Amino acid sequence: MSLTTTTHLNFRGDARAALEFYQSVFGGRTVVRTYAELGMPGDAPGADHVVFGQVETADGFRLLAYDIPGQAGPSAGMAGSTRRENGVTITDQTFFVSVEGQSLEEVQGYWDRLSVGGSIVEPLAASAWSAGFGMLTDPFGVTWVLGVVADRPTD
The missing domain is CATH 3.30.720.110 (Signal recognition particle alu RNA binding heterodimer, srp9/1)
Incomplete structure (x- = not known):
């Protein structure tokens, strides 16, 4: 049996920017899917936010992220200090x-x-x-x- 742990980060509308930043740091491939792509009406608030995001590198680094539904504003500071x-x-x-x-x-x-x-x-x-x-x-x-x-x- 093999077990993998992957960090999953939660954001308030800036998950896409965070994923792009982490891809610039670690390299690899980024996948982003929005709420609209998975069925939310495109004109609904937050439809363009990330419901599934991932950065993955060939050497094993992997990070998941999404935007918390109904949350808006910068994520910095929400986790504490x-x-x-x-x-x-x-x-x-x-x-x-x-x-x-x-x-x-x-x-x-x-x-x-x-x-x-x-x-x-x-x-x-x-x-x-x-x-x-x-x-x-x-x-x-x-x-x-x-x-x-x-x-x-x-x-």
């Missing part, structure tokens, strides 16, 4: 999206693109557990943890 204070991460968000790469160079490329228009929570740098670890919140309010794959103990 995250910051560093006195060496501790303080957050009221219920999740972070974690992405690991094989090298600092690979992760740095994602970091550079993902941080555009966002805010750095913890700069990408070597840590006690990884050759590179950092945290940022993107322009859509999603907090990402990026790191280099570390050797993990096998118990």
Whole structure:
């Protein structure tokens, strides 16, 4: 048996812009279907919003997104906030999206693109557990943890 976990993000009308942004960061192919394409009358409010959106890359990165029906306005801030204070991460968000790469160079490329228009929570740098670890919140309010794959103990 094989199990796959895929992050599914919820937006307030800007899922298409978020998916385009994530495709520019990670590459791959984007699929977007609107409520109108799946049967909602085209003149209904929100018919042009995303009911199914996906970014998928050949190397296994996959992200799903949609616009919450009846919600409008920027998504940034709806998930809460995250910051560093006195060496501790303080957050009221219920999740972070974690992405690991094989090298600092690979992760740095994602970091550079993902941080555009966002805010750095913890700069990408070597840590006690990884050759590179950092945290940022993107322009859509999603907090990402990026790191280099570390050797993990096998118990």
